[in-house]
Amino acid sequence: MTAPLKRKLLDQQLERLYTAMATGELPQWPATLAAQIEEIVFTRPHGKRREWLAALDALPAIQASAYCLDSGRVQIGQQQDATTAQRTQLYELLQTFIPWRKGPFELFGVPIDTEWRSDWKWARVLPHLSDLSGRAVLDVGCGSGYHLWRMHGAGARQVLGIDPSLFFLMQFHSIKRYLPVAPVHLLPLRSEDLPDFKANGFDTVFSMGVLYHRRSPLQHLQELKQALRPGGELVLETLVVEGDVHTALMPEQRYAKMRNVWFIPSPLMLELWLRRLGFVYIRTVDVTQTTVEEQRSTDWMRFESLRDFLDPVDQQLTIEGYPAPQRAVIIAESPA
Numbered sequence: 001m002t003a004p005l006k007r008k009l010l011d012q013q014l015e016r017l018y019t020a021m022a023t024g025e026l027p028q029w030p031a032t033l034a035a036q037i038e039e040i041v042f043t044r045p046h047g048k049r050r051e052w053l054a055a056l057d058a059l060p061a062i063q064a065s066a067y068c069l070d071s072g073r074v075q076i077g078q079q080q081d082a083t084t085a086q087r088t089q090l091y092e093l094l095q096t097f098i099p100w101r102k103g104p105f106e107l108f109g110v111p112i113d114t115e116w117r118s119d120w121k122w123a124r125v126l127p128h129l130s131d132l133s134g135r136a137v138l139d140v141g142c143g144s145g146y147h148l149w150r151m152h153g154a155g156a157r158q159v160l161g162i163d164p165s166l167f168f169l170m171q172f173h174s175i176k177r178y179l180p181v182a183p184v185h186l187l188p189l190r191s192e193d194l195p196d197f198k199a200n201g202f203d204t205v206f207s208m209g210v211l212y213h214r215r216s217p218l219q220h221l222q223e224l225k226q227a228l229r230p231g232g233e234l235v236l237e238t239l240v241v242e243g244d245v246h247t248a249l250m251p252e253q254r255y256a257k258m259r260n261v262w263f264i265p266s267p268l269m270l271e272l273w274l275r276r277l278g279f280v281y282i283r284t285v286d287v288t289q290t291t292v293e294e295q296r297s298t299d300w301m302r303f304e305s306l307r308d309f310l311d312p313v314d315q316q317l318t319i320e321g322y323p324a325p326q327r328a329v330i331i332a333e334s335p336a
């Protein structure tokens with residue numbers, strides 16, 4: 001007979017999220033949501049689920065005496081909160097969740113040096129946002145949730161991320177284990193599954209690094225609009241190419257070795273898409289080329305990274321000969 005699935009930690013966390021939805025702290029979701037999540041997290045076949053849930057439940061019980069969510073490294077707990085044995089155990093269990101892509105984090109003095117310096121992206125985004133204080137925010141395609149913590153650190157009252165990856169959900173909970181009561185949540189959903197929030201949508205909706213993965217980018221933008229309250233703010237971060245309002249790149253096959261890249265528009269074309277969908281007060285606030293210092297292999301992400309995705313002779317080109325990755329931040333509002 002198979003041993004029962006270890007799920008204590010996740011059960012407690014999901015309960016907190018459903019309570020926030022039932023009490024109106026977060027926009028309400030259909031009554032069927034809990035069953036849908038239960039099926040995705042605990043039932044749908046997945047070869048690694050048992051191992052991941054066991055690792056989560058084995059994380060050592062340590063009380064964090066302090067945390068810091070508003071500087072580059074998301075830090076929870078201090079070294080002196082844990083014994084040496086607990087820190088070793090923590091380090092080993094966190095290794096279960098390699099590769100760590102988005103971060104960096106530090107738990108009780110144990111650093112997780114992730115593939116991406118996601119704090120650099122946040123530094124390009126944060127100065128342009130309406131103050132997040134008191135806002136309910138949604139981060140679509142949040143990965144393992146690094147930016148969710150930064151959003152809460154910047155004052156957001158409630159933070160919900162969605163991302164279909166079960167692996168990222170597990171990584172998220174290995175962090176949240178040590179800040180369990182924070183109003184920061186993640187659901188394993190796609191933006192296609194978001195309900196239509198007629199009454200009370202989110203104050204701010206983020207979509208960072210997702211648009212180019214969608215075959216139908218306008219549908220994605222429409223989904224984001226539906227998740228916003230009237231007058232709410234959209235924060236879009238995506239790959240762009242240089243060019244006029246008529247320019248977009250669709251790679252023949254891969255782009256920087258990624259198979260699932262569809263449209264890379266110019267910022268002007270992206271602004272046009274947003275206008276056509278009825279967004280207002282649209283502005284491109286940042287365009288930056290991604291560097292091999294921002295995205296690189298580390299001890300916590302041992303696969304290939306940006307350096308391997310670029311032309312070895314000309315770093316202005318991808319290995320396929322397309323313009324090297326440039327990313328834009330675009331802010332817009334849903335009409336009031």
Ligand SMILES: C[S@@+](CC[C@H](N)C(=O)[O-])C[C@H]1O[C@@H](n2cnc3c(N)ncnc32)[C@H](O)[C@@H]1O
Pocket residue numbers: 102118121140141142143144162163164165168189190191192207208209210213
């Ligand atoms: C490049 S990562 C970006 C992660 C993070 N937002 C950031 O900017 O660092 C793209 C993420 O979008 C997620 N994703 C892809 N399609 C999605 C969809 N339809 N709805 C929600 N998330 C999606 C992927 O699982 C992945 O974690």
